[in-house]
Amino acid sequence: MVFISKILFFMSHHGFYTVVILFAFFGLLSYLTKKAWFLAPIIPLAILNGFGGQFLNAWFLNKYGVKSTAIITSDVETNSTLNDMYIHDYEAIVKELNGKYSPTFFSTTTAAIYPIENAIRIPGVGESFPVKFIPGYEKNIVILYNESEEGKRALQYSMLAPVNTAKIKYEADRTNKEFVQEYIGALEQYLKYYDDENYQAQLKELKQQLKKLK
Numbered sequence: 237m238v239f240i241s242k243i244l245f246f247m248s249h250h251g252f253y254t255v256v257i258l259f260a261f262f263g264l265l266s267y268l269t270k271k272a273w274f275l276a277p278i279i280p281l282a283i284l285n286g287f288g289g290q291f292l293n294a295w296f297l298n299k300y301g302v303k304s305t306a307i308i309t310s311d312v313e314t315n316s317t318l319n320d321m322y323i324h325d326y327e328a329i330v331k332e333l334n335g336k337y338s339p340t341f342f343s344t345t346t347a348a349i350y351p352i353e354n355a356i357r358i359p360g361v362g363e364s365f366p367v368k369f370i371p372g373y374e375k376n377i378v379i380l381y382n383e384s385e386e387g388k389r390a391l392q393y394s395m396l397a398p399v400n401t402a403k404i405k406y407e408a409d410r411t412n413k414e415f416v417q418e419y420i421g422a423l424e425q426y427l428k429y430y431d432d433e434n435y436q437a438q439l440k441e442l443k444q445q446l447k448k449l450k
Contacts, residue, residue, distance in 0.1 A: 365386070406418075419442055420446065
């Protein structure tokens with residue numbers, strides 16, 4: 237597992253050198269076997285690694301790694317951009333299983349983050365957050381963003397969005413049965429995950445109001 241983790245770390249953090257190794261490896265195979273088709277996988281594998289290397293790394297570490305914590309110690313904005321946003325270089329320390337800390341590094345484009353989604357969300361400097369790694373190679377980590385305090389707040393905020401939308405509609409017309417039902421549904425969905433006395437009371441009032449509208 238340690239060997240695989242080292243390979244995935246290298247591939248996701250050193251894309252250019254990975255391409256060079258692919259050219260050298262398959263080029264040598266083609267030369268030794270006198271078969272040109274050995275060159276065919278080079279470009280597809282290079283593209284696949286460029287777009288999915290960090291995702292494969294994130295999946296592997298989340299499935300086979302052990303949980304610990306890490307702390308980002310440095311966040312430096314670079315001159316390079318990705319989707320019109322500046323790429324950041326990070327340094328962090330990872331808590332090993334023996335309680336000691338070891339250093340690591342990653343960037344906006346190389347960070348392994350789980351769950352895998354089309355978003356790059358990294359905790360702030362100085363904040364302890366959960367990670368997973370393969371014991372013996374703590375340098376390669378996957379950030380469990382949704383389990384971090386920042387991630388939990390972001391998730392709760394996103395789940396409040398339908399509630400706030402339904403509330404605006406309801407307050408515009410409290411006699412509209414569809415608006416009341418939508419508000420009730422949004423509150424019920426939110427309360428499945430978060431216990432809030434104020435929302436519980438609001439839900440009770442809405443259900444009573446709905447009965448009167450029937």
